Amino acid sequence: MRVEILTVGPLAVCCYFVICPATQKAAIIDPGGDEDLILGKIKSLGLKVSYILATHGHADHVCGAWRLRRELDAPLAMHKDDDEFFRTPEAMAIFSAWGFEPNEPADLTFEDGEVFSIGKIHLKVIHTPGHSPGSVCFYDEERYIFTGDTLFVGAVGRSDLPGGNFQEMLRSIEKKLLVLPDETIILPGHDYGDRPYSTIGQEKKTNPYITEFILGG
Numbered sequence: 279m280r281v282e283i284l285t286v287g288p289l290a291v292c293c294y295f296v297i298c299p300a301t302q303k304a305a306i307i308d309p310g311g312d313e314d315l316i317l318g319k320i321k322s323l324g325l326k327v328s329y330i331l332a333t334h335g336h337a338d339h340v341c342g343a344w345r346l347r348r349e350l351d352a353p354l355a356m357h358k359d360d361d362e363f364f365r366t367p368e369a370m371a372i373f374s375a376w377g378f379e380p381n382e383p384a385d386l387t388f389e390d391g392e393v394f395s396i397g398k399i400h401l402k403v404i405h406t407p408g409h410s411p412g413s414v415c416f417y418d419e420e421r422y423i424f425t426g427d428t429l430f431v432g433a434v435g436r437s438d439l440p441g442g443n444f445q446e447m448l449r450s451i452e453k454k455l456l457v458l459p460d461e462t463i464i465l466p467g468h469d470y471g472d473r474p475y476s477t478i479g480q481e482k483k484t485n486p487y488i489t490e491f492i493l494g495g
């Protein structure tokens with residue numbers, strides 16, 4: 279599996295390309311804008327996009343998906359809870375405040391445990407609610423986990439947005455992420471730390487939210 283990254287959009291979202299080198303099939307995770315840049319990269323790498331995957335429904339992570347799914351003829355997949363919640367008036371209000379268009383319905387919705395196959399790569403959905411009701415991480419069950427806005431390098435996601443819940447997010451991190459092998463590489467939805475990626479083991483030692491609120495409590 280090969281991973282490429284582009285930082286996109288007004289809120290500097292980390293958009294990941296998960297590539298199966300044997301088949302050139304790929305998934306795009308969190309296309310948060312800069313569609314021309316994303317399309318250019320797909321073309322230059324000669325990729326065939328199987329899925330557009332959303333770690334959650336916040337507009338800054340999915341605003342590029344509406345055009346990409348048409349131009350690439352690839353389905354946008356999102357957890358069912360965020361697909362529903364972020365099309366309610368309450369949730370929409372914050373997107374317009376940020377200057378985003380309302381979310382369109384996803385093409386596919388998923389739940390915890392579902393697996394997406396991209397050529398020979400398999401990404402498993404781990405439902406980690408708290409940053410939003412349908413926040414998820416995508417795990418290749420070997421080495422990499424894409425953690426969206428749930429777990430950052432040295433921090434965790436905010437929980438003050440509609441549908442957010444801090445205790446629930448901490449529980450998700452404890453029960454679903456900290457149980458993974460220490461050497462699992464975390465690829466977050468924003469580069470907020472002192473380096474762009476980390477490992478579960480490193481975060482257990484140095485992430486203050488984990489050391490104080492989860493392991494210290």
Ligand SMILES: [Zn+2]
Pocket residue numbers: 334336409427
């Ligand atoms: Zn978010």
Ligand SMILES: [Zn+2]
Pocket residue numbers: 289291336338339427467468
């Ligand atoms: Zn974000």
